[in-house]
Amino acid sequence: MGNSRVLFIVFGILFSVMSAFTIFVGIMAKSAPAPMAYMTLAMAVMSFCLAYLYPQFKQKDERMRLIRQKGMFASFVAMMIYLIILNIGIQLDFFILTANELIQILTVLMISTLFISFVVYSKIY
Template identity: 50%
Template structure:
């Protein structure tokens, strides 16, 4: 679906719809949760550690995303509306949180 919306935007020579960013992040979330379900079904200390470290990494990533997006907007490198910027940051945060869960689950 996201590929179709992206191709349609390219063919129209316009920016993609904000929903185009959310759809791939939701698919990443679904795949990560399906991979992690057997491990997350157990409520043990390991999973609490993974969740805590993942939230810290996501917070650091949010600061980086916010700084980068703010810099790009301030120097007029990109032009986004407020809803587009919020949608973009939301999609990045969803992807970051769930992929960090997978990486941390494989590490610990």
């Protein structure tokens, strides 16, 4: 049990360092960070959340089913809100994104929202 939790923490630290380095390089080059930085940041969030949730997810009880169900619903609602905001923003030219950037942003938001909602609901229930 402890080894898996430590492994998630190590992965979280590794992804955080990779993301921080990529963002730092982008700032030093006076440009936007590489899109990879956002994905590695989402993977760091996922790893830290899984490290926190591992002992609870290991148990396949009713509480964990409820947390997963509520987390998925909250993520779905958040994703609909993200899509509406991005759609309005692109329609009104608040921001201009390529399809690749848009997909990466949505992926990062989806991953982060899902796992953070799991942590929030695990604290509530």
